Amino acid sequence: MRALVSARIGADFNRLWTAAAVSNLGDGVTMAAGPLLVASVTDNPALVAGAVFAQQLPWLLFALVSGAYVDRLDRRRLVVAVNLLRAAALIALTIAIATGIVTVVVIYAVFFLLGAGETVADTAVGALLPAIVAPEKLTGANARLSATFTIGNQFAGKPLGAWLFAVSAAAPFGLDAVTFALSAMLVARIRPVPAPEVRPRTRLRSDIADGLRWLWRHRLLRTLAVSMGLANIAFCAAFAVFVLYARQRLGLPDVGYGVLLTTFAVGGLVGTTVAARLAAAFGATAVLRAGLVVEVATHLTLAVTTTPLVAAAVLVVFGIHTMVWGVVVATIRQRVVPAHLLGRVGSVYALLDLGGAALGSLLGGLLAGFWDVTTPFWIAAAAMAAITAFAWRPLRRAAA
Incomplete structure (x- = not known):
């Protein structure tokens, strides 16, 4: 094979x-x-x-x-x-x-x-x-x-x-x-690939349950999935009001807000070019742990700064992190999950990822409405610090 x-x-x-x-x-x-x-x-x-x-x-x-x-x-x-x-x-x-x-x-x-x-x-x-x-x-x-x-x-x-x-x-x-x-x-035009495994046809509910159980029993993937789901709640809660943050906190016009958004893409593009080299040079554990620290630092910096250039710089770094994290995690999942379970385990991961994003978007508007546009960033920083502490030790398994 x-x-x-x-x-x-x-x-x-x-x-x-x-x-x-x-x-x-x-x-x-x-x-x-x-x-x-x-x-x-x-x-x-x-x-x-x-x-x-x-x-x-x-x-x-x-x-x-x-x-x-x-x-x-x-x-x-x-x-x-x-x-x-x-x-x-x-x-x-x-x-x-x-x-x-x-x-x-x-x-x-x-x-x-x-x-x-x-x-x-x-x-x-x-x-x-x-x-x-x-x-x-x-x-x-x-x-x-x-x-x-x-x-x-x-x-x-x-x-x-x-x-x-x-x-x-x-x-x-x-x-x-x-x-x-x-x-x-x-x-x-891709040449046919052999089926991962010949399996007896089972009920759809059983197939889905197999994927859920496999991910939950794998400590590293469970940690990565839960961490990213919770991190997306924190991230999307903060960035749901980003347009208001850019106007009220940074004093940017609409054009400036649009330029600020492109910093994500700039960082993301850099991240795709360095992801493989960073993983090879430092190992998956160090790269993933560094990514969690970047998340905490991003929310803290945006909570305290009023300078557009500082915000842009930290968002470039954050964009690099998101792509590097995504590449490393996808590679880990593709290497450790049995071929016949890749679809189901990947879908569970995606559900936690996008479910966290949807919940965070709803929370962000409520938080900013009750307090200040920086409140979601402060809460996100605290949440990410807790997530980092929770995930730090289990991420050691990524080295394997």
Whole structure:
């Protein structure tokens, strides 16, 4: 099996990498154009915000089910099928916009389908990667995939989506449909990989429970999943009011706020280039522990500073940390989880990750409303200090 994987690291990974780059560009285009489309149909703020929630909701509803099916079916074919279905949904939306019959309900339905497809495709790609990349190459492969997300989704896709929408409201969604179709074609060219294990068909509930139990019994992955879920509550609680923080605390205009947001992407891009080298030089344990310290320092610095440059600098460092942490954790998960459980364990991790983010976003607005815009950052710093203390010793196992 190892020889088979090593032989496939070149062309097959490059196809997967290119497919990810193409679809991430399309995702970034739709992320920018989506809110503009909803705002062109309605001026109700709740309905505009609801479009984002419609795409996030499937992660809370279907993450565990998607993980179970990723472990039951051919992962390569699953990615191809889901990407073609997402392309079809976007073609329908493009036609609705072009013919003037688009409504909020239509937009919500399409975005919900896109989010549902994302739960399957993202989980399947993460589970497929160890089958086409040698174990010693996984860190670099994960870093490259993260780089395509940062460049395509954060840098190139969003300004392109806004520009295309100004040219034609239907254009960005048509382009995204094309990117999904191209991505499906590229993944289809990956050579079939052997099934992880021939298993008797069991009830879906039992399959999901197997993934939950496996993660919970693995001390390191349990620590990483719980830590990141709690960390996302702290992070999203603080950054839910970041636009108000930028205006009231840092005194930035809207343009300055937009520039400040790009510091995340700058740091993320740097993080993808250094993740493999940092892990090799210092080891996974040191890198993960350093990341927790960076989280505490980030919230503390933002709580006390009133200087935009200081805030920008710490956000660059935070962006580096998030990408390095994500690459290292994904690599650990792909190395230690049995192949037939990769989809389910990955979906449990994603559920804790995104569930924490959703809860934190709700808490942030409440905290800032009762006190000051810096209050969520102070609370986040205290919470992250506690999380760091909780995770410090179990992270020793990452060295293995």
